[in-house]
Amino acid sequence: MQTTFHIIREEFPSANERESRAACVASKNTHGAAAAHASGIGIIDFSRTIEDTPSGAKTVASWAVREGEAEFRPDFQAERITTGELLRRMRDEDWQQANPHHPISYMAQALRANHSLGRAIAEKKPLVSFKRGKFQALLTIGGDKEKQRRLLTRAGFTPTEITEILSAL
Amino acid sequence: MGPADIGITEASDTLVQSVDIEQKLSEVVRQDKDGKFAMAQAFDPEISGSIKVLGTTGDAVGGDLVTALASVAAGVTIVKEKTHATTQDNFDETDLSFVNFPGAS
Numbered sequence: 001m002q003t004t005f006h007i008i009r010e011e012f013p014s015a016n017e018r019e020s021r022a023a024c025v026a027s028k029n030t031h032g033a034a035a036a037h038a039s040g041i042g043i044i045d046f047s048r049t050i051e052d053t054p055s056g057a058k059t060v061a062s063w064a065v066r067e068g069e070a071e072f073r074p075d076f077q078a079e080r081i082t083t084g085e086l087l088r089r090m091r092d093e094d095w096q097q098a099n100p101h102h103p104i105s106y107m108a109q110a111l112r113a114n115h116s117l118g119r120a121i122a123e124k125k126p127l128v129s130f131k132r133g134k135f136q137a138l139l140t141i142g143g144d145k146e147k148q149r150r151l152l153t154r155a156g157f158t159p160t161e162i163t164e165i166l167s168a169l
Numbered sequence: 170m171g172p173a174d175i176g177i178t179e180a181s182d183t184l185v186q187s188v189d190i191e192q193k194l195s196e197v198v199r200q201d202k203d204g205k206f207a208m209a210q211a212f213d214p215e216i217s218g219s220i221k222v223l224g225t226t227g228d229a230v231g232g233d234l235v236t237a238l239a240s241v242a243a244g245v246t247i248v249k250e251k252t253h254a255t256t257q258d259n260f261d262e263t264d265l266s267f268v269n270f271p272g273a274s
Contacts, residue, residue: 002247007235009243043176047236062239113175120177127180127236136185138236143182147225151184154223154260 004067005044008032015050015057017126017141024048024061025118033063034114038106039070043117048126049138059126075101130165132156141169183222183233186262188241190218216242216269224261234263244271 012023024030024046037043044064051058076099081089089095089104096105127138135155139148145166152162193215222237238246246269253263 002249005235005238005242005246005248007239007243007246009239037175045235046177047180047233047239049236049240060240062236062243064235064239067245116175117177120175124177125180127183127233134187136237136240138183138185138233140180140182143180144225147182150225150260151182151223155184 006065006067008063008065010061012059012061013056015052015059017050020048020050020059020061020126021122023059024121027061029061029063030117030121031114033065034117035110036065036070037117038109038113039072041068041070042066046117046121046124048121048124049129050126051129073101074103076103128169130155130157139165139169143169145169181224181233183224183237184260185237185240186221186223188218188220190216190241192216214271216271217267218242218269219264219266221262221264223256224263225259234265238265238267242267242269242271244269245273246270 008029010024010027010029012020014020014023033043033046042065044066046063047061049060049062051060086104089102090108093108096102096108099105125140125142127140130137130139130152132155137148137151137155137157139151148166148169149162152165157165218241220237220241222234224233238248246267248265248267250266251263253261256262
């Protein structure tokens, strides 16, 4: 069965784990993926990879969202409401379910999705890229060393190189 | 709504074994005002390709497919075929063939 992805890539100049994690959470692409989710379009996955390049280390992030269509049917009367009423509606999920096409309901859904997605992105371990010829090993920080050793061996790294790589992860 | 139901999977150790891609450009041949053929214009790049990734046995999908795919196929990507097998030396091997439209929105 065919699956259609919409993949967004973004590069960050820092390879620092904390900095790149914060940058990914704050990225407008995270906001976009959260908005897609709130609009009924599923998120397929997110990944963050630290790469060493001749021009220095960098972080590459990618968001994969299912390709599809979002339908918006705004259905509300122009109105002026107080700050208190705005805050009440933002808290009131029953009101939002009763008024699903009101902009306040859109905002509430998008903010909740962004919070959940940001937390999931922050919790997901980054991958570190090691290239050898045509092979690219993508290894998790803090991952299973024995599994990583098998993959690195398959890629043709020497035992000494593997020991160095695994001690750095 | 929590992290588990927003679609993000756990990171998985992966070995990208091979990537084969072929880029095509669609061309439009225009006619000038005299009906003669004018300069062709290339647009809508399309990349066909396949990627083979290895994960260690027991990984749910044979490695981190999205990361491997994203490295070569940002934009709109149709995964046409996906096969998954366990190799004799106990790796999970996944082959994907895809068509990628990097300029699509």
